[in-house]
Amino acid sequence: xxxxxxxxxxxxxxxxxxxxxxxxxxxxxxxxxxxxxxxxxxxxxxxxxxxxxxxxxxxxxxxxxxxxxxxxxxxxxxxxxxxxxxxxxxxxxxxxxxxxxxxxxxxxxxxxxxxxxxxxxxxxxxxxxxxxxxxxxxxxxxxxxxxxxxxxxxxxxxxxxxxxxxxxxxxxxxxxxxxxxxxxxxxxxxxxxxxxxxxxxxxxxxxxxxxxxxxxxxxxxxxxxxxxxxxxxxxxxxxxxxxxxxxxxxxxxxxxxxxxxxxxxxxxxxxxxxxxxxxxxxxxxxxxxxxxxxxxxxxxxxxxxxxxxxxxxxxxxxxxxxxxxxxxxxxxxxxxxxxxxxxxxxxxxxxxxxxxxxxxxxxxxxxxxxxxxxxxxxxxxxxxxxxxxxxxxxxxxxxxxxxxxxxxxxxxxxxxxxxxxxxxxxxxxxxxxxxxxxxxxxxxxxxxxxxxxxxxxxxxxxxxxxxxxxxxxxxxxxxxxxxxxxxxxxxxxxxxxxxxxxxxxxxxxxxxxxxxxxxxxxxxxxxxxxxx
Amino acid sequence: xxxxxxxxxxxxxxxxxxxxxxxxxxxxxxxxxxxxxxxxxxxxxxxxxxxxxxxxxxxxxxxxxxxxxxxxxxxxxxxxxxxxxxxxxxxxxxxxxxxxxxxx
Numbered sequence: 001x002x003x004x005x006x007x008x009x010x011x012x013x014x015x016x017x018x019x020x021x022x023x024x025x026x027x028x029x030x031x032x033x034x035x036x037x038x039x040x041x042x043x044x045x046x047x048x049x050x051x052x053x054x055x056x057x058x059x060x061x062x063x064x065x066x067x068x069x070x071x072x073x074x075x076x077x078x079x080x081x082x083x084x085x086x087x088x089x090x091x092x093x094x095x096x097x098x099x100x101x102x103x104x105x106x107x108x109x110x111x112x113x114x115x116x117x118x119x120x121x122x123x124x125x126x127x128x129x130x131x132x133x134x135x136x137x138x139x140x141x142x143x144x145x146x147x148x149x150x151x152x153x154x155x156x157x158x159x160x161x162x163x164x165x166x167x168x169x170x171x172x173x174x175x176x177x178x179x180x181x182x183x184x185x186x187x188x189x190x191x192x193x194x195x196x197x198x199x200x201x202x203x204x205x206x207x208x209x210x211x212x213x214x215x216x217x218x219x220x221x222x223x224x225x226x227x228x229x230x231x232x233x234x235x236x237x238x239x240x241x242x243x244x245x246x247x248x249x250x251x252x253x254x255x256x257x258x259x260x261x262x263x264x265x266x267x268x269x270x271x272x273x274x275x276x277x278x279x280x281x282x283x284x285x286x287x288x289x290x291x292x293x294x295x296x297x298x299x300x301x302x303x304x305x306x307x308x309x310x311x312x313x314x315x316x317x318x319x320x321x322x323x324x325x326x327x328x329x330x331x332x333x334x335x336x337x338x339x340x341x342x343x344x345x346x347x348x349x350x351x352x353x354x355x356x357x358x359x360x361x362x363x364x365x366x367x368x369x370x371x372x373x374x375x376x377x378x379x380x381x382x383x384x385x386x387x388x389x390x391x392x393x394x395x396x397x398x399x400x401x402x403x404x405x406x407x408x409x410x411x412x413x414x415x416x417x418x419x420x421x422x423x424x425x426x427x428x429x430x431x432x433x434x435x436x437x438x439x440x441x442x443x444x445x446x447x448x449x450x451x452x453x454x455x456x457x458x459x460x461x462x463x464x465x466x467x468x469x470x471x472x473x474x475x476x477x478x479x480x481x482x483x484x485x486x487x488x489x490x491x492x493x494x495x496x497x498x499x500x501x502x503x504x505x506x507x508x509x510x511x512x513x514x515x516x517x518x519x520x521x522x523x524x525x526x527x528x529x530x531x532x
Numbered sequence: 533x534x535x536x537x538x539x540x541x542x543x544x545x546x547x548x549x550x551x552x553x554x555x556x557x558x559x560x561x562x563x564x565x566x567x568x569x570x571x572x573x574x575x576x577x578x579x580x581x582x583x584x585x586x587x588x589x590x591x592x593x594x595x596x597x598x599x600x601x602x603x604x605x606x607x608x609x610x611x612x613x614x615x616x617x618x619x620x621x622x623x624x625x626x627x628x629x630x631x632x633x634x635x636x
Binding site for chain 2: 124315
């Protein structure tokens with residue numbers, strides 16, 4: 001049998017291998033009565049039985065799991081939930097059928113919600129539905145999951161998850177589901193890898209026996225070939241070793257060997273990059289690239305779509321600072337309908353802030369979305385490719401105008417601090433001339449513009465070196481300008497993740513480094529070895 | 533954040549109204565809904581909420597109905613309260629909303 005590769009969304013990180021348990025809803029049988037009064041009484045007793053059962057479970061647990069179960073108790077205690085069921089029971093429908101009908105309407109209401117958090121509550125209502133049905137039939141319908149197995153199902157309820165032992169491995173592969181579901185939250189807390197949204201799990205004949213779940217990439221392989229399995233097991237061994245080392249250090253804030261505190265921030269390209277990450281591993285987000293929003297198929301994103309994304313990121317950060325960079329299109333990042341085609345030298349052309357100022361109608365939408373998102377956390381806004389102070393001043397005027405307009409319309413908004421990327425040597429040399437709220441050094445462009453060498457041109461790649469004294473001098477100069485003006489200076493380019501440069505970067509006086517999530521553990525380990 | 537244009541405080545026949553913006557992370561979600569209804573149930577007054585000043589009004593003591601409202605973060609919650617302890621009830625639910633239901 002050929003192996004089956006499925007791709008979904010990562011909901012809980014980690015790798016797992018194990019036998020497959022197909023979770024299918026058990027059909028409970030019960031003998032119904034012809035008397036509506038008896039059926040209503042049976043439903044009432046089943047609801048009370050389910051409520052008492054959960055209330056009993058809550059006594060032994062705390063925290064998130066208790067909150068999830070308390071929600072179920074509150075729903076079961078509310079007569080409004082069963083009201084429609086009692087209505088049709090009096091018309092002669094059996095208790096189990098009536099309950100199912102009523103709850104399915106409720107479930108459909110959640111599934112149709114716009115907000116993913118509300119959509120994800122459908123699984124809780126399914127849980128409530130099935131638990132009461134189990135009490136009605138007197139049969140335990142909560143599926144038992146064998147420890148260490150890969151659960152393959154359409155969706156899974158919190159009860160089914162909680163009934164299993166996840167301390168000896170195991171993972172979850174769902175056709176539907178959501179990273180915002182209570183089960184995903186539980187899976188992350190228990191360290192069970194989980195992938196959702198795999199699409200229909202259908203097999204020709206035999207269901208699969210074995211599965212490999214990659215909760216980092218969001219992929220599942222059913223019935224792997226021996227070679228695929230061997231490579232996966234190798235990856236697991238490496239990941240386990242690295243994880244053990246990183247876990248210990250990752251939640252600690254970074255300090256050099258001589259005790260200097262270095263803030264470690266994250267670079268991300270989309271909110272999906274944060275799935276399954278504990279915000280405690282970082283001191284905030286140092287760079288959100290917003291190009292991904294503009295690369296999606298349907299033209300330029302509107303204000304609400306941008307706002308929703310920015311807000312999700314700010315909410316994830318739980319009050320830690322989040323720096324969002326305005327659109328940095330052009331150069332090597334063309335965007336259909338926005339950037340200029342066939343520029344003779346796109347890296348020296350209309351890119352970054354230059355493009356935004358040339359297309360204010362697009363820029364204004366982004367600034368409005370940012371002002372609205374700013375009420376949800378500690379947002380900072382950063383302008384790319386700034387070369388002269390007037391660019392910052394013009395952007396600032398646009399930001400002021402959008403903020404004032406929003407406030408006049410009575411829309412919740414805040415004015416985020418506006419800082420600049422320092423990536424053009426002109427800006428690094430005269431950083432103190434810019435009235436920026438902060439400086440963030442973009443080491444990739446700063447290096448290529450200083451050394452006049454692109455890193456993707458093999459013949460000159462060795463010249464493209466951030467460790468070159470000329471580049472380090474520009475970084476030092478920027479750090480010094482920040483110190484004089486009393487504003488923060490960070491570095492968010494690839495050099496921050498290059499641990500061979502960590503000591504040199506810290507020697508320039510930098511105290512804030514921003515790297516992709518995967519590099520956090522490595523960078524923290526490298527910082528710990530630095531002695532100035 | 534709430535308009536304290538509570539119409540005629542102390543008067544019980546006329547409903548008291550006020551509004552507040554949902555500031556907590558996930559809107560009037562599972563845990564906030566439970567907290568709000570638990571708080572509301574502590575009063576004898578009839579307490580209703582809506583996403584618009586002119587309704588439709590939802591019983592704030594029913595978690596099932598409150599969840600059906602699916603109020604997202606940033607939404608303005610309007611309250612309408614009638615009953616002898618209405619003033620205290622209104623103050624209590626507003627405080628809960630302002631406080632982000634303790635989840636900030």
